[in-house]
Amino acid sequence: MPAPNFDVIASLSKRRGFVFPSSEIYGGMAGFWDYGPLGVELRNNVKAAWWRHMVHLRDDVVGLDAAIIMNPRVWEASGHVAGFSDPMSDCRSCKLRFRTDDLKGPPSEIACPNCGQRGTLTEPRQFNLMFATHVGPVEDSASVAYLRPETAQAMFAQFENVATSMRRKLPFGIAQIGRSFRNEITPGNFIFRLREFEQMEMEFFVHPRDEDEWFAHWVEARHRWWTDVLGIAPERLRLRPHDADELSHYSKQTTDIEYEFPIGWSELEGVADRTDFDLRAHAAASGKKLEVFDEKAGEHVVPFVIEPAMGVDRAVLTVLVDGYAEEQLAKETRVVLRIRPDLAPVKAAVLPLLRNRPELVERARRLTADLKQQVTAMYDDTASIGKLYRRQDEIGTPYCVTVDPESLDDGAATIRDRDTMTQERVSMELVPQRIAELVEGRAQWEGIPREPAGAGAP
Numbered sequence: 001m002p003a004p005n006f007d008v009i010a011s012l013s014k015r016r017g018f019v020f021p022s023s024e025i026y027g028g029m030a031g032f033w034d035y036g037p038l039g040v041e042l043r044n045n046v047k048a049a050w051w052r053h054m055v056h057l058r059d060d061v062v063g064l065d066a067a068i069i070m071n072p073r074v075w076e077a078s079g080h081v082a083g084f085s086d087p088m089s090d091c092r093s094c095k096l097r098f099r100t101d102d103l104k105g106p107p108s109e110i111a112c113p114n115c116g117q118r119g120t121l122t123e124p125r126q127f128n129l130m131f132a133t134h135v136g137p138v139e140d141s142a143s144v145a146y147l148r149p150e151t152a153q154a155m156f157a158q159f160e161n162v163a164t165s166m167r168r169k170l171p172f173g174i175a176q177i178g179r180s181f182r183n184e185i186t187p188g189n190f191i192f193r194l195r196e197f198e199q200m201e202m203e204f205f206v207h208p209r210d211e212d213e214w215f216a217h218w219v220e221a222r223h224r225w226w227t228d229v230l231g232i233a234p235e236r237l238r239l240r241p242h243d244a245d246e247l248s249h250y251s252k253q254t255t256d257i258e259y260e261f262p263i264g265w266s267e268l269e270g271v272a273d274r275t276d277f278d279l280r281a282h283a284a285a286s287g288k289k290l291e292v293f294d295e296k297a298g299e300h301v302v303p304f305v306i307e308p309a310m311g312v313d314r315a316v317l318t319v320l321v322d323g324y325a326e327e328q329l330a331k332e333t334r335v336v337l338r339i340r341p342d343l344a345p346v347k348a349a350v351l352p353l354l355r356n357r358p359e360l361v362e363r364a365r366r367l368t369a370d371l372k373q374q375v376t377a378m379y380d381d382t383a384s385i386g387k388l389y390r391r392q393d394e395i396g397t398p399y400c401v402t403v404d405p406e407s408l409d410d411g412a413a414t415i416r417d418r419d420t421m422t423q424e425r426v427s428m429e430l431v432p433q434r435i436a437e438l439v440e441g442r443a444q445w446e447g448i449p450r451e452p453a454g455a456g457a458p
Contacts, residue, residue, distance in 0.1 A: 003236070004324045005262040006190040012335070013320065016395050018042065018345075019191060031187030031195030038395055039316070041345035041376060043198075046315050047177055049229050049343065050200045054175050061173035061202060062166055066154030068179060069135065069145050077285035078153050078278065079249070080130060080146075087124035088185050093117040099185045100124040129182045147181035152307060155203045156278040159290050170292055170303055171214060173204035177312070189263055191313045198312040203274075205303035207294055211252075211273055214306050219255045219271045222308045226257060226268065230315070231340040232322050236260045237268075250277040259318050268318060269310035276302045319343060323396060337396030338419055341439040346397045347375035348435045350413075351388045353404040355381035364403040367413065367428055371401070374432040375439055393418055399435055403428075 013019040017036035021028040035043055055061050075081050087100035089107045094115040104110055107121035131147040134140075148154070155162075155174040162174055177200045187193045206214045223239060226232045242254040254272040258265045279290040279302050294301045323339040341347060348371050352364040364379060371377035380388055385402065392400050400416040407413050413431055415438075416423045426434050 003262050003321050009320050010190045033191050038345040043316050045343045054202055061175050064174050064176045068148050072145050074153050074157055075146050077281050089121045089124055091120050093120040097185055131181045131183055149182050150180050151176045151178045151199050151201045156282050171206040173202050175202040191317050201309040204306040208304045211304045215273045218306050218308050223257055250274050272307045274305040274307050276304050336393040339396045341398040344396045344398055346378050347439050348377045348399045348401055349392045349397050350379050350401045352381050353385055371432045374436040
């Protein structure tokens with residue numbers, strides 16, 4: 001089945017409580033979205049999967065949670081104040097603004113993508129993407145600060161503190177999950193491009209002699225995370241190395257992991273070889289030495305940096321798009337989200353077959369409470385059993401547990417599998433354990449290799 005368009009996913013997301021337009025009762029605001037009850041759970045599960053495989057399962061990566069607003073000198077040293085911008089063109093007719101690099105040709109020669117008028121697009125001019133704010137009671141040039149456009153710079157600024165406090169030697173990494181803000185010229189395509197978003201980035205510090213091996217390692221490891229951990233279809237993923245003319249000013253080599261969205265192949269994650277650009281820039285601006293002693297070489301070294309960086313929101317969108325399926329059954333079309341059980345917002349839903357039987361409802365509610373000790377679970381009796389199944393299929397719940405009149409006699413309930421729709425009868429006291437086993441059994445993964453061949457132990 002081809003990937004559904006974003007309108008389908010946006011409709012499902014709003015209807016079932018994944019994502020809502022921000023401040024919708026006032027008309028919304030472009031580039032900003034709110035995560036509903038199920039979206040929060042899915043988002044947290046994606047972040048937990050990244051943190052587990054990036055930090056907890058490795059002994060060479062540690063975490064950081066830095067402030068969103070930092071000393072503005074950080075952004076001056078990194079080059080963001082002077083150069084973090086996109087080319088922008090305005091339409092003189094409809095007054096809308098466009099990223100010039102998204103246009104299908106030179107602005108002077110093409111029609112406006114919105115109103116269709118020719119000759120109305122202005123020549124490109126640079127537009128800085130950082131949101132400026134003020135710190136303190138007086139709004140003047142001395143109080144200007146910025147909402148961070150990326151999480152990476154905090155990890156460079158805290159490099160020495162982390163290395164010293166955690167007694168780290170090369171190679172090692174610093175990982176962070178956090179909010180970032182970019183005043184995008186043309187946000188859109190649902191949650192694909194936002195002005196407020198969350199990033200998951202890791203800066204991996206290596207000896208310059210090992211940069212190529214570690215770069216190859218992280219490209220392979222991150223690609224495998226998308227397939228083996230998030231369960232994304234391999235045929236919809238590809239690796240795209242950047243051409244020399246599209247590399248960022250700090251990058252020696254970069255490879256994007258791309259997904260075939262309805263809008264075409266687009267970036268999910270970038271793995272960049274940032275060399276020693278950032279550490280040297282901050283060392284020069286701050287007057288601090290940002291280096292480590294390499295015992296093997298017997299010298300102080302300014303490390304090179306390999307950076308895998310991705311967005312939480314785009315990962316959530318990918319999980320929804322890739323998992324969405326429509327199946328034609330005998331009398332209806334079934335919409336189902338086939339997402340990994342460990343990512344699913346709800347792992348099990350308890351459904352009483354008859355809601356007008358108090359004793360049946362009581363047993364079902366007690367079972368729900370027991371299940372919640374093991375996994376995220378919910379109780380639902382707001383419709384017929386068929387409609388309840390379809391609702392759970394549509395939000396990706398891998399297992400439904402039906403409590404029926406026979407349950408009062410045999411003390412058992414029926415577990416239904418979302419993907420196969422097969423059922424098994426299990427003693428109610430064993431249902432929580434069985435669900436936990438099923439969720440864990442379908443979420444096994446072999447893990448990420450610690451090091452590339454020949455790079456030496458971390």
